[in-house]
Amino acid sequence: MAARNPYEVLGVKKEAMADEIRTAYRALAKKHHPDLNPGNKQAEALFKEISAAYDLLSDADKRARFDRGEIDEAGNEKPRAYAYQDFAEGAPGAKYRTSHENMSPEDLDDLFSFFGRGGARGGHGGEGATIRMRGGDRQYALTVDFLDAVNGAKQRLELAPGKSLDVTIPAGVRDGQVLRLAGQGGPGLGGGPAGDALIEIRVAPHALFRREGDDIHLDLPVTLGEAVLGGRVTVPTPTGAVTMTVPPHSNTGTVLRLRGKGVAGNGDELVTLKVVLPSDSNAELDTFLKDWAAKYPYDPRKGMRT
Amino acid sequence: MIALETLLRQVRGLDAAELEEWIEARWVRPERVASGYVFQEIDVARVHLIVELRHELLVDAEAMPVILNLLDQVYALRNRLKSVAAAIETLPPETQALIRERLKD
Numbered sequence: 001m002a003a004r005n006p007y008e009v010l011g012v013k014k015e016a017m018a019d020e021i022r023t024a025y026r027a028l029a030k031k032h033h034p035d036l037n038p039g040n041k042q043a044e045a046l047f048k049e050i051s052a053a054y055d056l057l058s059d060a061d062k063r064a065r066f067d068r069g070e071i072d073e074a075g076n077e078k079p080r081a082y083a084y085q086d087f088a089e090g091a092p093g094a095k096y097r098t099s100h101e102n103m104s105p106e107d108l109d110d111l112f113s114f115f116g117r118g119g120a121r122g123g124h125g126g127e128g129a130t131i132r133m134r135g136g137d138r139q140y141a142l143t144v145d146f147l148d149a150v151n152g153a154k155q156r157l158e159l160a161p162g163k164s165l166d167v168t169i170p171a172g173v174r175d176g177q178v179l180r181l182a183g184q185g186g187p188g189l190g191g192g193p194a195g196d197a198l199i200e201i202r203v204a205p206h207a208l209f210r211r212e213g214d215d216i217h218l219d220l221p222v223t224l225g226e227a228v229l230g231g232r233v234t235v236p237t238p239t240g241a242v243t244m245t246v247p248p249h250s251n252t253g254t255v256l257r258l259r260g261k262g263v264a265g266n267g268d269e270l271v272t273l274k275v276v277l278p279s280d281s282n283a284e285l286d287t288f289l290k291d292w293a294a295k296y297p298y299d300p301r302k303g304m305r306t
Numbered sequence: 307m308i309a310l311e312t313l314l315r316q317v318r319g320l321d322a323a324e325l326e327e328w329i330e331a332r333w334v335r336p337e338r339v340a341s342g343y344v345f346q347e348i349d350v351a352r353v354h355l356i357v358e359l360r361h362e363l364l365v366d367a368e369a370m371p372v373i374l375n376l377l378d379q380v381y382a383l384r385n386r387l388k389s390v391a392a393a394i395e396t397l398p399p400e401t402q403a404l405i406r407e408r409l410k411d
Contacts, residue, residue, distance in 0.1 A: 087348035
């Protein structure tokens with residue numbers, strides 16, 4: 001038996017006062033009480049229903065919750081009894097769509113003006129005209145290693161699960177540069193050509209190298225001896241290590257240029273020297289410097305005086 | 307369709323003065339009849355929504371019209387989108403397949 005509305009069961013109005021409900025209940029209960037209707041199954045079921053309805057409506061709190069739709073006829077919690085969206089999305093929603101005077105339903109017809117962009121063509125016109133459309137471009141992002149960006153590489157790009165594309169990274173590609181792969185975008189419509197894949201390149205930073213335009217910058221630690229006396233040192237470059245001569249009396253901050261060792265042979269590698277003392281203390285060096293410093297004082301902070 | 311008194315009883319935490327303000331501000335638009343206001347289902351649902359936004363999410367009165375307007379725009383768009391989807395459903399299956407493919411990502 002489907003549950004009926006308790007107000008209906010008791011035959012009272014929603015606005016009924018508590019004593020009206022009580023009176024209605026008593027009248028019905030008397031009429032349908034199982035003891036007064038022995039063997040009458042229908043009366044028994046009806047009486048149960050009446051009792052349940054009275055149970056709900058005689059409790060002010062339960063009644064209020066039922067009225068608000070929070071519980072059902074049997075007193076069970078109900079899921080949210082309303083959803084604005086259900087109405088607003090459907091036909092009744094038209095009422096509020098014209099709200100606030102800044103949007104009319106006609107504005108939504110703009111939606112259809114989106115169609116036909118991107119080169120829809122009306123075939124030969126007239127009957128049987130077919131739409132021939134170029135496929136849409138697809139956007140991807142691809143992070144490449146610093147050295148791959150400098151030297152060029154091939155890298156696999158996952159377009160979708162199970163679908164990948166080998167992308168040729170041109171030597172010298174810059175961070176943020178977009179590669180266009182013709183025909184690798186969305187499929188065309190009605191025999192139209194496929195769109196392009198637009199791949200935005202992101203270049204990962206490198207632990208040693210920095211890039212400025214086509215030049216590569218590198219900080220190179222040198223020993224005290226190499227700085228003072230000069231010497232040949234091994235320097236990493238994007239294409240492998242090379243040997244470079246450090247001239248005598250090269251200070252920290254001295255920049256040496258390795259021509260053609262920049263990006264894709266265009267720029268240079270600029271090596272900034274950084275004098276590094278030995279990590280362990282050295283008594284001999286200390287002794288030497290004490291004498292030497294006393295004998296040859298100099299002030300590297302001369303220019304800083306104000 | 308229900309009357310204002312019934313609505314006030316149904317919605318917890320809603321008082322008459324507040325509802326009058328909302329009607330005045332056109333947030334809710336019941337029909338006016340000789341005996342007072344009559345609320346359609348959508349009006350009731352909208353009152354519930356405003357009560358939630360106002361009392362539970364503490365949206366202030368200045369922001370409310372903006373939010374309602376945006377919500378209604380979203381629902382209007384969804385309504386439009388549904389008609390687009392319905393229109394697509396009337397196209398030949400291969401065209402539908404193409405559209406689905408195109409929308410995949």
